[in-house]
Amino acid sequence: APDAPDAPGAPGAPGTPVPAASPEGGGRPAGGMSRRLFVARVVGGAAAAAAAGTVGYGTYGVLRGPSVKRVTVPLAKLARGAHGYRIAVVSDIHIGPVLGRAHTQRIVDAINATQPDLVAVVGDLVDGSVADLGSAAEPLARLRARDGSFFVTGNHEYFSGADAWVDHVRELGLTPLRNDRVEIGGFDLAGVDDVAGEREGQGPDFARALGDRDRARAAVLLAHQPVVIHEAVRHGVDLQLSGHTHGGQLWPANYLAEMANPTLAGLERYGDTQLYVSRGAGAWGPPVRVGAPSDITVVELASRET
Structure with a gap:
C-alpha cells in the first residue's frame, strides 16, 4: 500500500520548525551568538584591556620621571680619600617635543636631591636642534x-647637531669631555665622543683621552655606548659608565638591544674593567617603557684599602 502522507507536526514534515541546536555542542543558541564566539570576544577584550593598561602604566612611568638607584662599585686603585665618592649617572634623557622642559626639571631635581659629588650626563641628551x-x-x-657636571655625546647628538649642543651645554655650566680627561681627587675622569661621530670625522679617541695617564691611578670613563668596553679594557680603565640601551625599553626591542650590546643594564665585569649601564632617564620613540623603568643611578666608589 502506498505510504500515508506525513501527519502534521511529525518530525521532518513540511511546515514543521526544526529545533535549535544545543549550546553545549558549540552551536548557535536561539536568539544569541555561539558560546565559542562569546568566549573569543571576552578573551580578546581582556587582552586589549591588559595591553592598554600596560601601555598606560608604561607611559605614566616615563612622564612621572626616573627613580633613583644606588650601586656601590669597589675599585682596586681608588685612593683611600675618595672612598664613598658619589657620581650621579644619567643617560638618555631624550629631551624632545614630548619630553620637554618639565621632564628636564624633574631629572635635575631628582639628581640634586641625592647631593652627588659629581654629575655624569652620558649622552643622548636631546632629539632635536638647539634652536628648537x-x-x-x-x-x-x-x-x-x-666637583661639577660633565657631559659626553651620544649617537642622538650627532642626529641633532653635536657641536652646537656641546657649545650649549658648556654655556649651561656642564663640562664636555670630548676625548679628554680631568683629575678628580683620587681618580681620573675621562670621556670619549660617541662612535656615531666617526661619520663626521670625530668619534672616540682612547689614545688621546687615556694614552698618557698614570695607570697607577684609578680611571673612570664616560662613554655613551657599552660596545666600546673592549677599548676601555685595553686602555686600563677601571670603570666605564654608559647608557644607550634603555634596558630594552619595551618588548620586543629588549631582544634587539641585548644582541647589540655586551651589557643590557646594570654592572658587569670585563677583565679588570667594570661596566655599568644605566637604563636611561627618558625614552626614544613612543614615551613608553615596559619592564625597563627609567633610572638615575648614584654610583658610590669604594676603595679596597679601607
Missing part, C-alpha cells in the same frame, strides 16, 4: 655637585 630645544635643556644649569 635649547630652552628645554636650560634646567641643566641648576645641576649642583661639588
Whole structure:
C-alpha cells in the first residue's frame, strides 16, 4: 500500500520548525551568538584591556620621571680619600617635543636631591636642534655637585647637531669631555665622543683621552655606548659608565638591544674593567617603557684599602 502522507507536526514534515541546536555542542543558541564566539570576544577584550593598561602604566612611568638607584662599585686603585665618592649617572634623557622642559626639571631635581659629588650626563641628551630645544635643556644649569657636571655625546647628538649642543651645554655650566680627561681627587675622569661621530670625522679617541695617564691611578670613563668596553679594557680603565640601551625599553626591542650590546643594564665585569649601564632617564620613540623603568643611578666608589 502506498505510504500515508506525513501527519502534521511529525518530525521532518513540511511546515514543521526544526529545533535549535544545543549550546553545549558549540552551536548557535536561539536568539544569541555561539558560546565559542562569546568566549573569543571576552578573551580578546581582556587582552586589549591588559595591553592598554600596560601601555598606560608604561607611559605614566616615563612622564612621572626616573627613580633613583644606588650601586656601590669597589675599585682596586681608588685612593683611600675618595672612598664613598658619589657620581650621579644619567643617560638618555631624550629631551624632545614630548619630553620637554618639565621632564628636564624633574631629572635635575631628582639628581640634586641625592647631593652627588659629581654629575655624569652620558649622552643622548636631546632629539632635536638647539634652536628648537635649547630652552628645554636650560634646567641643566641648576645641576649642583661639588666637583661639577660633565657631559659626553651620544649617537642622538650627532642626529641633532653635536657641536652646537656641546657649545650649549658648556654655556649651561656642564663640562664636555670630548676625548679628554680631568683629575678628580683620587681618580681620573675621562670621556670619549660617541662612535656615531666617526661619520663626521670625530668619534672616540682612547689614545688621546687615556694614552698618557698614570695607570697607577684609578680611571673612570664616560662613554655613551657599552660596545666600546673592549677599548676601555685595553686602555686600563677601571670603570666605564654608559647608557644607550634603555634596558630594552619595551618588548620586543629588549631582544634587539641585548644582541647589540655586551651589557643590557646594570654592572658587569670585563677583565679588570667594570661596566655599568644605566637604563636611561627618558625614552626614544613612543614615551613608553615596559619592564625597563627609567633610572638615575648614584654610583658610590669604594676603595679596597679601607
